[in-house]
Amino acid sequence: MILSRVADGLYWMGRYLERSENTARLLLVTEEMSTEVFGLDEDLARAEWRDLAEIFPGPAVPERLGRHVGGLAAATLQALTFSPSHANSVYFSLKRARDNARTVREALTVEVFVNLNETYQDLEAQAGRRLNDTPAFRAALSAAHRGILSTVGAIEHTLTRDPGLLFLRLGESMERLYRAATVLRTKLPALVAPEPKVDLPLLHMRWRALLRGLSSLENFRHSYGARLEPLEVLHFLLFDPHAPRSLRYGTTAVKDVLDRLSGTGEPSAPARLMGRLASELTYRGDEVIQRGEYLTFLDAVLDGVTKAHEALSTLYFGT
Amino acid sequence: MQWIASKAGFDEVFGRGSAPRPHYAALLSILESFTLEDVTRRERLQRLALMNQGITFTVYGEKEGLERIFPFDFVPRIIPAAEWKQLQDGLVQRITALNLFLLDIYQDQKCLRDRVIPSELVFSRREYKRELRGVVPPRKIFTHVVGTDIIRDGEGRYHVLEDNCRVPSGVSYVLENRTLLNRVFPEFFASYPVRPINDYPSLLLETLLHAAPRASQSPVTVVLSPGIHNSAYFEHSFLAREMGVPLVEGRDLLVEGNRVFMRRTHGKRQVDVIYRRVDDEFLDPLTFRRDSMLGVPGLLNVYREGNVVLANAPGCGVADDKSVYAFMPDLIKYYLDEEPLLSQVPTYLGFRKDDLRYITEHADRLVIKTTGDAGGYGMLMGPFAPKKEIEAYLAQVRKNPGNYIAQPLVDLSSHPTHVEGRFEPRRIDLRPFILYGDRIRVLPGGLTRVALRPGSYVVNSSQGGGSKDTWVLAAREP
Numbered sequence: 001m002i003l004s005r006v007a008d009g010l011y012w013m014g015r016y017l018e019r020s021e022n023t024a025r026l027l028l029v030t031e032e033m034s035t036e037v038f039g040l041d042e043d044l045a046r047a048e049w050r051d052l053a054e055i056f057p058g059p060a061v062p063e064r065l066g067r068h069v070g071g072l073a074a075a076t077l078q079a080l081t082f083s084p085s086h087a088n089s090v091y092f093s094l095k096r097a098r099d100n101a102r103t104v105r106e107a108l109t110v111e112v113f114v115n116l117n118e119t120y121q122d123l124e125a126q127a128g129r130r131l132n133d134t135p136a137f138r139a140a141l142s143a144a145h146r147g148i149l150s151t152v153g154a155i156e157h158t159l160t161r162d163p164g165l166l167f168l169r170l171g172e173s174m175e176r177l178y179r180a181a182t183v184l185r186t187k188l189p190a191l192v193a194p195e196p197k198v199d200l201p202l203l204h205m206r207w208r209a210l211l212r213g214l215s216s217l218e219n220f221r222h223s224y225g226a227r228l229e230p231l232e233v234l235h236f237l238l239f240d241p242h243a244p245r246s247l248r249y250g251t252t253a254v255k256d257v258l259d260r261l262s263g264t265g266e267p268s269a270p271a272r273l274m275g276r277l278a279s280e281l282t283y284r285g286d287e288v289i290q291r292g293e294y295l296t297f298l299d300a301v302l303d304g305v306t307k308a309h310e311a312l313s314t315l316y317f318g319t
Numbered sequence: 320m321q322w323i324a325s326k327a328g329f330d331e332v333f334g335r336g337s338a339p340r341p342h343y344a345a346l347l348s349i350l351e352s353f354t355l356e357d358v359t360r361r362e363r364l365q366r367l368a369l370m371n372q373g374i375t376f377t378v379y380g381e382k383e384g385l386e387r388i389f390p391f392d393f394v395p396r397i398i399p400a401a402e403w404k405q406l407q408d409g410l411v412q413r414i415t416a417l418n419l420f421l422l423d424i425y426q427d428q429k430c431l432r433d434r435v436i437p438s439e440l441v442f443s444r445r446e447y448k449r450e451l452r453g454v455v456p457p458r459k460i461f462t463h464v465v466g467t468d469i470i471r472d473g474e475g476r477y478h479v480l481e482d483n484c485r486v487p488s489g490v491s492y493v494l495e496n497r498t499l500l501n502r503v504f505p506e507f508f509a510s511y512p513v514r515p516i517n518d519y520p521s522l523l524l525e526t527l528l529h530a531a532p533r534a535s536q537s538p539v540t541v542v543l544s545p546g547i548h549n550s551a552y553f554e555h556s557f558l559a560r561e562m563g564v565p566l567v568e569g570r571d572l573l574v575e576g577n578r579v580f581m582r583r584t585h586g587k588r589q590v591d592v593i594y595r596r597v598d599d600e601f602l603d604p605l606t607f608r609r610d611s612m613l614g615v616p617g618l619l620n621v622y623r624e625g626n627v628v629l630a631n632a633p634g635c636g637v638a639d640d641k642s643v644y645a646f647m648p649d650l651i652k653y654y655l656d657e658e659p660l661l662s663q664v665p666t667y668l669g670f671r672k673d674d675l676r677y678i679t680e681h682a683d684r685l686v687i688k689t690t691g692d693a694g695g696y697g698m699l700m701g702p703f704a705p706k707k708e709i710e711a712y713l714a715q716v717r718k719n720p721g722n723y724i725a726q727p728l729v730d731l732s733s734h735p736t737h738v739e740g741r742f743e744p745r746r747i748d749l750r751p752f753i754l755y756g757d758r759i760r761v762l763p764g765g766l767t768r769v770a771l772r773p774g775s776y777v778v779n780s781s782q783g784g785g786s787k788d789t790w791v792l793a794a795r796e797p
Binding site for chain 1 (some may be wrong): 370371372373546547552556557559560565566567568570571581582583584585586588
């Protein structure tokens with residue numbers, strides 16, 4: 001077993017690393033979607049950026065910049081990529097991941113630290129320059145995204161299988177689950193509205209963007225083919241047992257780690273909370289889909305995740 | 320490549336007539352085979368490696384959390400085997416005497432009764448801890464790790480400048496410098512029998528375990544750090560990693576039933592040996608500074624009971640006080656009945672009336688230092704200071720003379736250092752690391768610090784210093 005402080009540091013390193021990956025990925029997807037639909041439907045392009053601001057809350061874009069989609073896009077890209085004061089920017093999350101890694105460096109391997117550090121240093125160097133066009137932003141974001149994934153690879157390949165790794169994975173899985181549920185909670189109201197305000201091809205595009213934003217488009221196609229049926233997409237993103245970003249899979253992943261940390265004794269308080277949520281996601285899928293109760297259900301998932309986070313912090317970190 | 324020999328002081332590389340000293344000849348010819356582009360490219364690789372691996376230190380007084388690379392100069396310093404032997408023997412002798420002195424002043428105080436050193440001087444040191452009188456650390460070892468600063472005068476003679484007995488730092492850079500040089504300039508190593516140093520972490524662990532109170536079981540060792548904002552945090556983390564032991568902060572430890580435990584996710588575990596990198600004053604708020612957030616309440620009681628080893632032992636800072644330093648030659652003779660093998664710099668004590676007069680009258684020729692500070696802080700370089708600054712400094716000295724010492728300025732030796740395509744002389748010193756376990760061992764080499772600013776004498780990392788890899792050659796020389 002490890003020091004509570006080290007467990008805490010690893011948990012948050014995992015959360016911030018995952019968060020930085022989520023922000024980078026959703027920024028790339030949103031930027032592409034907004035560029036593509038801008039000429040067809042400016043409101044839809046604007047809505048995509050607004051959704052992103054809701055998923056990753058932070059300081060509001062100044063009024064004068066937000067008036068035009070181009071300004072809104074540029075300001076959001078800048079803030080969510082490089083801002084040191086936006087609590088959800090890629091830069092901020094990477095910095096926090098690295099700060100946590102520095103406090104627990106003895107629990108990591110050189111490969112993990114060097115990958116993370118290099119990714120952070122590269123992004124910091126980019127932040128110092130003025131990136132004057134979107135392709136430059138995309139290149140910086142894509143490089144950061146690759147660096148983050150390479151760090152995750154180093155974690156998988158080089159860290160010893162001990163409780164330290166479990167806490168890192170716990171942070172990563174909690175963040176993934178929370179963020180996936182937040183994305184769905186933000187995006188679904190417009191997507192499942194009885195009379196969608198946009199044309200069908202555009203609606204299809206939005207469902208596609210939702211799947212891409214959750215790294216799930218290819219996995220969905222493997223299961224259901226290229227045709228995007230909204231109910232199937234919903235079922236896939238909420239209740240699929242194998243898709244790594246589905247809520248069911250995410251909840252089970254968190255529960256598995258918590259069970260391993262509980263050992264052979266009674267399940268811990270956070271393990272019980274996640275166990276309850278996992279069984280809801282396993283057995284209530286059809287019912288939720290039939291009744292169309294997605295939003296209430298998502299609220300319950302977000303509430304469960306928040307409570308589990310509090311319970312595990314108290315139990316393991318003494319915070 | 321252009322090489323510039325030093326005009327003042329001892330040049331480590333070039334002898335009379337600017338001919339290279341024999342042990343540097345091979346290195347110079349290897350370096351001559353490089354083009355400027357090669358060197359620049361490799362230097363860039365070297366900087367990148369330092370940054371990516373996070374080999375940094377934190378500078379105090381600048382904005383919080385500012386990390387800096389400890390600049391590294393790739394031209395290694397080379398010490399021939401015979402020269403090293405003299406240094407090593409001198410250091411073993413000195414550390415033996417230092418520990419006997421510490422044992423004495425916390426026990427019988429014979430040296431004070433025999434007036435080898437004035438008792439009022441010892442007792443007035445902030446680092447002398449009355450609370451620890453009568454406490455004998457396990458195996459009577461006070462200083463498990465010492466970093467002694469060595470300089471060379473104009474004739475190339477080695478002198479001890481000061482001993483660092485509390486929490487000497489820098490050894491991680493010694494090890495990382497070797498790895499880095501090996502990676503960036505592998506060609507250098509082919510012609511030299513360089514003594515390896517990478518067993519330091521295992522020797523350090525062995526040293527710490529040697530003093531463990533529960534030797535029969537499996538003792539638990541930890542490194543205690545003030546935390547990430549400490550300037551030497553990289554080193555704390557590095558040593559913990561290299562030794563394979565937990566890195567803890569004060570808040571990770573608790574005292575129960577006169578034993579120390581770590582707080583873990585699934586219950587607590589007893590700790591036997593603490594390699595502490597926290598100053599005495601902050602170790603235990605119940606004994607020393609009450610406002611300390613870095614220590615562990617009750618830790619000193621556990622230590623007194625012999626249930627935990629603190630390395631180095633609390634209270635050992637008195638031995639590296641700059642005014643106690645002046646008495647080291649006498650203390651060596653007193654405890655060991657031997658002549659000191661290493662000389663040291665003449666020292667004037669503010670504590671003595673005659674010396675104080677000399678200091679105030681000759682301040683413009685002296686280096687004046689506070690007795691308890693380190694890192695180049697609280698120091699006046701008389702020969703380079705404006706008159707006003709000297710006056711202001713002397714006013715402070717007169718208020719509390721016992722807190723100051725003065726030494727003549729020693730013209731430190733110089734070593735060629737790469738500066739934009741040329742090799743220019745820069746002043747250097749040397750901090751060897753000495754471990755005291757089942758016997759006293761000196762890590763072959765140590766940290767060579769470089770004053771990177773032209774003409775500067777200040778080698779401290781906090782004030783613009785850098786470092787070099789230091790090679791001690793095995794007896795078989797090229």
